[in-house]
Amino acid sequence: MGVPPSDLLNERDARNTIENAVNTRRALDSLGIHGKAVLVTSAVHMPRALKSFRSEGVDVRPFPCDFAIKPSGSPFTLQSLLPTPEGFQQWDRLLKELVGTAFLALKGR
Numbered sequence: 001m002g003v004p005p006s007d008l009l010n011e012r013d014a015r016n017t018i019e020n021a022v023n024t025r026r027a028l029d030s031l032g033i034h035g036k037a038v039l040v041t042s043a044v045h046m047p048r049a050l051k052s053f054r055s056e057g058v059d060v061r062p063f064p065c066d067f068a069i070k071p072s073g074s075p076f077t078l079q080s081l082l083p084t085p086e087g088f089q090q091w092d093r094l095l096k097e098l099v100g101t102a103f104l105a106l107k108g109r
Contacts, residue, residue, distance in 0.1 A: 011023045016100075017045075018107075018109070021056040021058060022056055028058065036061050037058060037059065037061070038060065039060040040065060041064065042066035042093075043064035044068065046062050046064040049062075051104055051109060052109065055109045068093075
């Protein structure tokens with residue numbers, strides 16, 4: 001999208017969002033970068049990611065992607081009430097975010 005590779009920081013050592021925020025802050029500090037950074041993650045994950053990064057003192061601007069939407073004009077049918085593999089995937093993602101958000105709250109973040 002026109003961003004030079006030298007301007008990208010892709011942190012790969014973290015096992016979760018909190019570790020990603022900590023590692024990213026350390027990397028930015030070591031590079032002497034203290035301005036605003038762009039945080040790119042899925043839309044469903046963005047609220048939890050923002051909390052984690054901001055609690056670590058990383059000034060991020062959110063750039064959500066990977067939106068899950070239902071096409072407009074999709075007709076309602078009895079078949080649309082049946083579970084689908086895609087529906088289970090979306091519920092799995094949502095439940096993961098809810099559990100992760102609850103965990104952050106319990107940790108006081």
